[in-house]
Amino acid sequence: MGWTRKILRVDLSKGTCTSEPLNMEWAQQYLGQRGLATKYFVEEVDPKVDPLSPANKMIMATGPLTGTPASTGGRYSVITKGALTGAIACSNSGGYFGAELKFAGWDMVIFEGKSPKPVYLSIEDDKVELRDAAHLWGKTVWQTEEIIKKSHQDPQIRVSSIGRSGENGVLYACIVNDLHRAAGRSGVGTVMGSKNLKAVAVRGTKGAGAIKNPKAFMQAAATAKKVLADNAVTGQGLPTYGTQVLMNVINEMGALPTRNHRDVQFEDARKISAEAMHEKRPTDGKPHLVTNAACFGCTIACGRISKIDETHFSVVNKPQYWGASGGLEYEAAWALGAANGVGDLEALQYANLICNEDGFDPITFGATVAAAMELYDLGILTKEQIGLDAPFGSAQALVALAEMLVKGEGFGKDLALGSARLCAKYGKPELSMGVKKQEFPAYDSRGIQGMGLAYATSNRGACHLRGYTVASEVLGIPVKTDPLVTEGKADLVKAFQDATSVFDSAGVCVFTTFAWTLADLQPQLDAACEGEWTMEKLALLGERVWNMERMFNNAAGFTAKDDDLPPRLKTEPAKTGPAKGLVNGIDKMRPEYYKARGWSAEGVPSKETLARLGL
Structure with a gap:
């Protein structure tokens, strides 16, 4: 079938959780995840709704290939009206959470209303309940996941949660699952926080649902996996270097946005590249990169697990950051690095850990810091207003601003607005580099x-x-x-x-x-899902x-x-x-x-x- 044919509707205002059948007519037209959940959303929500009002809804949705043996079938999406943009938001995440939701027997979860107090949703197959989250409020994503696993006495439970930034209304808060995978952009975590929903914890034991033609599906999936393995990007480049493989390539092309898009090439690009992550540090003789990592069912394994230099100024006397954790992806390395003119790899890794730990989007954060640094450079923002000197290239400023945002103190409140509102506040709206109030990723469109x-x-x-x-x-x-x-x-x-x-x-x-075109995906969908695809x-x-x-x-x-x-x-x-x-x-x-x-x-x-x- 590809679908479990069940959706879970959670009314946070009333505290109720109800099961209803999936609209199979819509499934045939919109398939699943992004398409199908958006169909539900647009049918049920007024487009003019305030993203942070209880009338906005939030949907966590899987696709028909989520949880199956299809390569990379671990995805899920969060669909809502974005807090940052006011536009339709669909943020996609990997890891293991999406597959677990499917294994529990649910195609999607629709959240509506607002809980009168902090809660989290516990899903164990058909046993679903809203639980008190007073003890989790104010905790980081990492702490939340650990506490939930301990209280359920189940290390295999999968958790998707918000950090303090989502609670405090940072407009680009994420929803983080499996410690360092995120539904990252447009402020979906801000919407979740506005509903007093701290986390969703899922344990599923049912499997991914019936497949229409198992033999044909396994054959199609195997053929498609070979296409990935034989491709230079998915078979070699991404497993070896991750998305960071692009840093030097895009820089040489003259399309690496630098210092808030003033420049298109960064002189220190090599210092923050994938190659640099592989090199041994002079301080301890160890490389930044520990290993690569894969999401559920993935044969590419582009994820990075890194270890920060314990002698670096950002983590001295902070042993909680000394272990191996989620490493830099290309977009984060660019946003925290080149966008601000910062060529300190360890500082970028630390700032990235803060983004993961507290659940906010490193792309919007880095680009907002870049805008602030330009305002500082122009004399529009002063040291007194920011609380520190913030010239382009300052790793110290980058690290301090990340910590300021998490605490929600001082200039951190301005950073929480994103660059469009920050620049408008200080009379320079044209210095925000984005579209529809969402900041650009790591490609300069002049190049x-x-x-x-x-x-x-x-x-x-x-x-x-x-x-x-x-x-x-x-x-x-x-x-x-x-x-x-x-x-x-x-x-x-x-x-x-x-x-x-x-x-x-x-x-x-x-x-x-x-590596794949629709011609590689089509046989897998046709064998998995009822109907003709x-x-x-x-x-x-x-x-x-x-x-x-x-x-x-x-x-x-x-x-x-x-x-x-x-x-x-x-x-x-x-x-x-x-x-x-x-x-x-x-x-x-x-x-x-x-x-x-x-x-x-x-x-x-x-x-x-x-x-x-x-x-």
Whole structure:
């Protein structure tokens, strides 16, 4: 079947938990996870709702391949209206939590209302209850997971929780599972905190549900795993170096945003790269990287487990950070590093640990620090206002600001707003580098033109995981396109966005798309799920999900004006590298994209498009 056919509805206001059957008609149209949960969300929630009001809902959803032997089938997503953006939010996470939720017999959990006091949800197969979380409130993600495992006397229980940042209303708080995997962007953890929901603890013993054709499925899954193993990126690059393999590559391309996008190349990129993580430190003769790690069912294993230098200023007298823990991914290393001009690998690792431990998005945090450092550089923010000197390149400032945010003290309250609100507060809104109030990830769109269009049109605000044209423009996957031109990028971005919608809805990791196309996913879905799952049906599904999200945002008040980039990327040419002299051509690409989508010049899906997609 692919589905357990059951959803759990939790009314936090009333304290009730009820089971209901999955809408199988919708499952045939929207598949699962991102697509299906978004369908439930848009049907039940007013697009104009305040993200932090009890009327906003939050859904944790698995896909039909979650918990199956399909490679990377450990994903789950959190769908809500984002606290940071006010747009549709869908944050995807790996680890083991998603598979466990499926094993407990649930396709998704819908949270509504707000609990009068802190609670956590305990799920043991069909036994579901809301429990008091007074003793967990104020605790970090790491402490919460440990306490829940001890109190349930079950080390195998899987926990997804918020840290103090989610409780305190940091607008980009995450939901963290398995200690260092996160539904990371758009402030989904902030929404969870606003509901007084501290954690979800799951133990499942039922298995992933029946598969339509087990023999055909195992064959399709095995074939697809071989494709991953034989691919240079998924079989070699990511297992060896993780996503950090990109640091030097993107820097050489002149597309590594540096010092709040003032520059496109970072002189210290090598010091914070994957290669540097492998090298032995002069202080203790040990490498930063301990090992790689995999999420449930993953044959790629791109995760990093690292150990910080115990003599580094950030952790002296802090033995709790001396053990091995979740290591730097490319986006976090960029946001905490190059974005701020900081080339101290240990400082980045420490700041990243703080993000994991307390549950806030390192991309938005790092980019907000970058904006603050530019405001400091311009003399708009002073040492007195911040509480310390914060020039670009200061590892000390980065570390102190991370600690300040966690405590919610002083300037930490300003950092909690994200860069859009921070820059607006100090009269320089143009210095926030993002779209729809969500900060850019680690690619400068003057050097990779297609990413500018992908950022501008992303339904969740600036994001690399909604249409990763870097695959084509940089790595030549599935075909090589020129990163410095705008021609053809509208169709490229649309194709990537639609395909990604399908992978996100299936319950597998988007990293498989370095090697897989829909043709590799289709046989697995067709063998697992009841009904016919053809290539045509999947292509239509991807487009349907994208347009559904777009319609929600339009109804929430977003217009074509929001599909734009900050002035810097349109008026300040890249100073160095292959993109020297270039700005991003978003104004040329956007009308071409709307046309390719079948939308009006104002970015509204036409009646014909909606009819074709069954919306």
